[in-house]
Amino acid sequence: MNFNYDTFSSTLDTYDDVDVKHSSTNHGWFYKDSKDDSDFNLVVEYSYDDDHNYRTWRQELTKMEGNSGLLVSTKIDHIRGDNQDDHLILMACYNAVGVICYAQAFVQMKNEDPIQTDIITTGDIPDQIHDQIQAHIKDDYGINGSTDGRKKIPHIAKVNLYSMAAAVSV
DSSP states (O other), X not given: OEEOHHHHHHHHTTXXXXXXXXXXXXXXXXXXXXXXXXXXXXXXXXXXXXXXXXXXXXXXXXXXXXXXEEEEEEEEXXXXXXXXXXXEEEEXXXXXXXXXXXXXXXXXXXXXXXXXXXXXXXXXXXXXXXXXXXXXOOSOOOTTSOHHHHHTHHHHHHHHHHHHHHXXXX
16 A cells, blocks of 8 residues: 555645645645654645645554555644644544545644544545534634634645545555
């Protein structure tokens, strides 16, 4: 089983209102810290509706014995500045033929209770992850709460899961 990082970022860039920054160079992947050239320091940054910025860190892969499956996990930052980023963790497992078989998401927003979805195993898994996160998103996060950017987190989770699925091959 394989995961193509360039396919991930290129697919992410195809979604309406998502604009991968620096997409013409390395498909948008760059080192977050220029002094650290490890794979774990690679990120793709993108905007949504030109107003809200997000960063997906290079996915970590765990191959199951005999290529029977692949676990893919990643961290996504909602970039708010002043060390106030919100964080989204996605975990998805793909079966031996490369089809998503379960996923779960965790959201941590500064000064808010964490959100944890169920482990979703049937139906349109990315869409259900979206819906479960959406059910916990508030209408207003107050001053400096970046309400509009936080309201996009369910969609960011969904397009990342679809882009991860596009990047998986057998």
